[in-house]
Amino acid sequence: MPELPEVQTVVDDLIAAGVPGAGIADARVFWPKTIADPNPAAFSRQLRKRTITAISRRGKYIIFHLQPELKLLFHLRMTGRFVLARAGTHRTRHDHLIIRLDDGRQLRFHDTRKFGRAYLAPTHQTVTGHLGPEPLSDGFTAKKLAARLAARKRQLKPLLLDQTFIAGLGNIYVDEALWESHLHPLRSAHTLTNQQAAKLHRAIRKVLKQGLKNAGTTLGSGQANFYSLERRTGRNHSFLKVFRRTGQPCPSCANPIERLVVGQRSTHICPHCQPIPKQ
DNA sequence: GTCTATGTTTGCGG
């Protein structure tokens, strides 16, 4: 289930497949709730005869830039993915939206759990305006993170998962970043020293860049796993230090990794490297 | 068959 590195991988693969430059012949919606805005009929009508000029990402959103000017956005949520199909290929189970391109290919949005959403908007900010800073942007400095952390009393883990605080992190990369920076997920954000905030800043960028380099994290082989375009799998699984490694030795100190639940989310830590915060 | 967990997000009540 895609976080920033996985979403960026999908964007990169769509670009590599030559989707930008293609015109849209038509769009057909098979599961109405997949279209968040506008209604499915208006969605299909507005997409027709536009050209995809570029594809980019903001947080976990994929942005298709269209001409005449319009933005098409997708959020993959848990199981959303894209498939490119030749004309005439029969629609498979869980293909909820088919965009026919004028080069004969079809861009299909496939989503087993049906949580993924598509949006049309005049500007991408209409949809992404609530998001916090991009962790890999130049503007996201250690100083800025320290200031944002100092203003919040929440537990670190739920705060880092909050897309309005910082965009793009999910369960995997938050656990990895906290392990990397030796911070406990229950630690209250405002108790971090500037040095610890700087360490967290470095860790966040490190784990995201590593995920990106490895084309994302694919954990198993079932429907619920991350696949990029054409079911391409990521290679980051073997680089994870704590996520879903309960009972296995910590790569740093060899103590067994523990699993706990924080903010209703499964969480993985090394109890030795990430000591419990003092109350 | 049954129960639980799942990498996301939103909305509600307190």
Added chain:
DNA sequence: TCCGCAAACATAGA
């Protein structure tokens, strides 16, 4: 502001 819970769904594994 913050927290816990439920819901949106389908599937895999125990």
